[in-house]
Amino acid sequence: MKEGRIVKVAGPLVVAEGMSGQKMYDVALVSEKRLLGEIIELKGDLASIQVYEETGGVGPGEPVYPTGAPLSVELGPGLIESIYDGIQRPLDVIREKVGDFITRGVSVPALDRNRKWHFVPRVKVGDVVEPGDIIGTVQETVLVEHRIMVPPGVKGEITHIEEGDFTVEDPVARVRTGKGEIEIKMYQKWPVRVPRPYKEKLLPDVPMVTGQRIIDTFFPVTKGGTACVPGPFGSGKTVIQHQLAKWSDADIVIYIGCGERGNEMTDVLIEFPELKDPRTGEPLMKRTVLVANTSNMPVAAREASVYTGITIAEYFRDMGYSVALMADSTSRWAEAMREISGRLEEMPGEEGYPAYLGARVASFYERAGRVITLGKDRREGSLTVIGAVSPPGGDLADPVVQATLRVVKVFWSLDDKLAYRRHFPAINWLTSYSLYRDTVKDYLDREISPDFYDMQTEAMRILSKEAELEEIVRLVGIEALSESDQLLLEVARSLREDFLHQNAFHEIDTYTSLKKQYLLLKLILYMYEKAKEALERGITVRELRQLPVWERIARAKYISEDKLEELEGIKKEIDDEIQGLIGGKSKEA
Amino acid sequence: MKSRVLSGENLKRLKEYRTITDVSGPLLLVEGVEGAKYAELVEITLPSGEKRRGQVLQVEEDKALVQVFEGTTGLDIPETTVRFLARGIELPLSQDMLGRVFDGLGRPIDGGPEIIPDVRRDINGSPINPYARDYPNEFIQTGVSAIDGLNTLVRGQKLPIFSGSGLPHNRLAAQIARQARVLGAEEEFAVVFGAMGITFEEADFFINDFKKTGAISRSVLYLNLADDPAIERIATPRVVLTTAEYLAFDLDMHVLVILTDMTNYCEALREISAARKEVPGRRGYPGYLYTDLATIYERAGRIKGKKGSITLIPILTMPEDDKTHPIPDLTGYITEGQIILSRALHRKKIYPPIDVLPSLSRLKDKGIGEGKTREDHADIFNQLFAAYARGKEAQELAVILGEAALSDLDKLYYRFADIFEERYVGQGEYEERSIIETLDLGWELLSMFPRAELKRIRDKYLDKYLPRFKKEEKKEAGEER
Numbered sequence A: 001m002k003e004g005r006i007v008k009v010a011g012p013l014v015v016a017e018g019m020s021g022q023k024m025y026d027v028a029l030v031s032e033k034r035l036l037g038e039i040i041e042l043k044g045d046l047a048s049i050q051v052y053e054e055t056g057g058v059g060p061g062e063p064v065y066p067t068g069a070p071l072s073v074e075l076g077p078g079l080i081e082s083i084y085d086g087i088q089r090p091l092d093v094i095r096e097k098v099g100d101f102i103t104r105g106v107s108v109p110a111l112d113r114n115r116k117w118h119f120v121p122r123v124k125v126g127d128v129v130e131p132g133d134i135i136g137t138v139q140e141t142v143l144v145e146h147r148i149m150v151p152p153g154v155k156g157e158i159t160h161i162e163e164g165d166f167t168v169e170d171p172v173a174r175v176r177t178g179k180g181e182i183e184i185k186m187y188q189k190w191p192v193r194v195p196r197p198y199k200e201k202l203l204p205d206v207p208m209v210t211g212q213r214i215i216d217t218f219f220p221v222t223k224g225g226t227a228c229v230p231g232p233f234g235s236g237k238t239v240i241q242h243q244l245a246k247w248s249d250a251d252i253v254i255y256i257g258c259g260e261r262g263n264e265m266t267d268v269l270i271e272f273p274e275l276k277d278p279r280t281g282e283p284l285m286k287r288t289v290l291v292a293n294t295s296n297m298p299v300a301a302r303e304a305s306v307y308t309g310i311t312i313a314e315y316f317r318d319m320g321y322s323v324a325l326m327a328d329s330t331s332r333w334a335e336a337m338r339e340i341s342g343r344l345e346e347m348p349g350e351e352g353y354p355a356y357l358g359a360r361v362a363s364f365y366e367r368a369g370r371v372i373t374l375g376k377d378r379r380e381g382s383l384t385v386i387g388a389v390s391p392p393g394g395d396l397a398d399p400v401v402q403a404t405l406r407v408v409k410v411f412w413s414l415d416d417k418l419a420y421r422r423h424f425p426a427i428n429w430l431t432s433y434s435l436y437r438d439t440v441k442d443y444l445d446r447e448i449s450p451d452f453y454d455m456q457t458e459a460m461r462i463l464s465k466e467a468e469l470e471e472i473v474r475l476v477g478i479e480a481l482s483e484s485d486q487l488l489l490e491v492a493r494s495l496r497e498d499f500l501h502q503n504a505f506h507e508i509d510t511y512t513s514l515k516k517q518y519l520l521l522k523l524i525l526y527m528y529e530k531a532k533e534a535l536e537r538g539i540t541v542r543e544l545r546q547l548p549v550w551e552r553i554a555r556a557k558y559i560s561e562d563k564l565e566e567l568e569g570i571k572k573e574i575d576d577e578i579q580g581l582i583g584g585k586s587k588e589a
Numbered sequence B: 001m002k003s004r005v006l007s008g009e010n011l012k013r014l015k016e017y018r019t020i021t022d023v024s025g026p027l028l029l030v031e032g033v034e035g036a037k038y039a040e041l042v043e044i045t046l047p048s049g050e051k052r053r054g055q056v057l058q059v060e061e062d063k064a065l066v067q068v069f070e071g072t073t074g075l076d077i078p079e080t081t082v083r084f085l086a087r088g089i090e091l092p093l094s095q096d097m098l099g100r101v102f103d104g105l106g107r108p109i110d111g112g113p114e115i116i117p118d119v120r121r122d123i124n125g126s127p128i129n130p131y132a133r134d135y136p137n138e139f140i141q142t143g144v145s146a147i148d149g150l151n152t153l154v155r156g157q158k159l160p161i162f163s164g165s166g167l168p169h170n171r172l173a174a175q176i177a178r179q180a181r182v183l184g185a186e187e188e189f190a191v192v193f194g195a196m197g198i199t200f201e202e203a204d205f206f207i208n209d210f211k212k213t214g215a216i217s218r219s220v221l222y223l224n225l226a227d228d229p230a231i232e233r234i235a236t237p238r239v240v241l242t243t244a245e246y247l248a249f250d251l252d253m254h255v256l257v258i259l260t261d262m263t264n265y266c267e268a269l270r271e272i273s274a275a276r277k278e279v280p281g282r283r284g285y286p287g288y289l290y291t292d293l294a295t296i297y298e299r300a301g302r303i304k305g306k307k308g309s310i311t312l313i314p315i316l317t318m319p320e321d322d323k324t325h326p327i328p329d330l331t332g333y334i335t336e337g338q339i340i341l342s343r344a345l346h347r348k349k350i351y352p353p354i355d356v357l358p359s360l361s362r363l364k365d366k367g368i369g370e371g372k373t374r375e376d377h378a379d380i381f382n383q384l385f386a387a388y389a390r391g392k393e394a395q396e397l398a399v400i401l402g403e404a405a406l407s408d409l410d411k412l413y414y415r416f417a418d419i420f421e422e423r424y425v426g427q428g429e430y431e432e433r434s435i436i437e438t439l440d441l442g443w444e445l446l447s448m449f450p451r452a453e454l455k456r457i458r459d460k461y462l463d464k465y466l467p468r469f470k471k472e473e474k475k476e477a478g479e480e481r
Ligand SMILES: Nc1ncnc2c1ncn2[C@@H]1O[C@H](COP(=O)(O)OP(=O)(O)OP(=O)(O)O)[C@@H](O)[C@H]1O
Pocket: A231, A232, A233, A234, A235, A236, A237, A238, A239, A240, A260, A390, A424, A425, A426, A502, A503, A504, A505, B332, B333, B334, B361, B362, B363
């Protein structure tokens, strides 16, 4: 293809001439160093290219080599357990090649070309297949059966297919199509900026269980839903994202470290192979793909990283899996967009962000969903997207937060005041919301208990009432409150400290099953019921406060999942202690 | 390596240009240049014969935009000449740098000889491959309770001090540099110190302190003082970290890096951005401030299979003590926690005035506990935090309602908060507390509460440790009656 010539270099942006006939978003290699870049603007003969590597030492006059192909990812066996940079270069292989620091111009295929996978056919010669049909499987890890699908656009009769050990480059099947015979390999390429096709979208109505009490009980997210976690620095965005990556009941997890810390990725790399999936007992890493373009890595590749991640996620969705994608942090992605836009000298919108910020954010989250995939068997797959947002100064008026809130259905609002008090997760229960609360009601009625929904409502009522009462206490002191209001404050405190507060680093507290969440909540509300009855029988809040059972309730969250019957025991203690109080009172009288 | 005979093309390129067409602020525009490269180092010769250095910020056809580190004062359009040096800014590195003092661009200013380089490295470095990182988890004892007990520092961490003008951040940084040690280890360590735009007096304080303790022979100092060229500051932290990387990952040393004051660095960056007429972000700082700071801070860390490490303590003064100002804000988004100094505590004459509640070390969880500090450490700090937070709340309430309106329990918390600030946070500038002393002090202070109040501590630790301090509790309770 015709070479272009560089006329301008400004940071990650390179402008080249002689580029007429090129297409937007095609990849071009810049200078003799062959730095990977993507065409993001065409003006006559000139193309603006965002370069995914440092451009120091590059200057006008040097060549640009167009490739004629858009920025794509490789999709096939070998994705799971990988750690990629923003443009899907495997970081472990890069380290083997060039050492501990990432140098420029390294080119490595995303999928190992030598590794052999055992392919087991699912269709036979003579079968007619269409895009999305599963022609065979590979056991990629103990947790993931990789389903090899007919790529979009291919339709016809299988003329050859065999079981055996193959590399991703080996053809495993042949299909006779209208345009002749086509070989099918175990991997396909897909352009990252184009959403992968599916048959139809469905409403997500099954909760994605995360094991995080405040999330599952009060602000649930669904399989195929969208959520965001905005908050100032240190408020717990990353810990929440890690918790979801660890404990969500998704089949596949894609974790994108977008412009954040290197050590956080190391943390995942060290921890995930050790942690066991609560459902299968297998290491969590066996279902995880990492994309790491940390803050010190090139900014253009950061812009690409979220697309790389979500395309991989869609591919697993297409196999019929439930996939969860976490992006930490989408603000860094938006900032990368802003930086490139600034260099293009585009007219800035709010806070210098490009005017298309909102559109980009919306179309990113729109790639989430619960779908009927391509393929004759009408498989169901889902992709849940959870983005962290890091607004300057924690200010929710930030354009990225606002653009995100317009599209996502769940808002976990992190509050630095809670974080300072070490109330974690620092999700503010008064300002957060989930539009899925009613959607998942049926599921909870069926799977947990028909009264769970009402208990949630009651607990939330107590917590909002607490906020009102605290205003009063601040002005006139607690003694001015009625006995029943004082009791409510006591119960609200228990809800906050013994239910909402959840320590991510405590071996038991880190994960709570839905069943246990229900029982814990029930316990606190039961205590409230009994205590209210006691008040009616003339017992004071002061006396109630002295009951030792409060401490038992406080420690109930540390009861392990296999001993949930102990929770019933605490209920009995509540009965006994309150009965004791009432009994004592009537004797006095 | 780079001093190899220049190739024909390079020789031609090293010709001098006298084609400056525009000077504005710290920037020069040179026209008619052949083959200039982005980020290339530039040498500028003034009519007086004085030489200055610069760097290419942008090249378009034959026009190069150059930022001049020493500023453009005295520079003229017709006479000044410019040479493009066909390489980035490189720093000569050698073990002999220990004990030496350099300017903000790495030139010796202590009268000593030039450095005979072992290697030369581009000051921008390259990103550490996230896959190559090793997780920082070795406890560093600083001897400061508020840090060791509550905001534990670990080797390879980046933990800034957010301060305000007039607060003793320099004294605290010097104390950390003096006392920091890893328990049970005798290893090669070094301090690399970078000053950006601080006063002579402040720099002198550090140098004297390093001299007094003998640390100077293990230190490399880079000084860009308040009256040195502001643009030079853009290079200083990079020069510092290039040195630190060499000492840590080539020479296996444990390096502590102190950068002060990052606020001055950011202002220099803003000056360049303004001169380039870029669309300003918040408070006029460029939109890429986050990325720029990250390329500095992320150079701290550990690498698998390497003995050395880089621990980074940047110091910054928050304009108007405002934590949401872009400089502390973006720093906090990159570093692994922050130590915040409080003016209120400083007024109460508490040293170090560490504001415990908003301070945080995010890596503490991996650096504490059995085998590192002590089994009860995590529980103790959770409990201290909770109790102090409640005490502060009680004090706030008391301001409005009067102390009498507090419940008995809240009065106890109220008192605890005061004692905690005075005895736990407060300590001497030369007082070095062992981690065991710090933990025991925590128990001692917490023993003033009834056991049932200590909800965040596991029973087994309450059983094991509380009785040792019980006496204290009885005595105090007795006094109250
Ligand atoms: N659920 C939790 N349990 C215990 N500690 C927590 C929890 N969530 C957060 N923390 C504490 O808060 C610290 C900061 O959390 P985190 O790193 O997630 O913040 P962040 O919002 O991602 O900040 P940044 O925007 O700077 O990346 C953690 O290091 C940890 O100490």
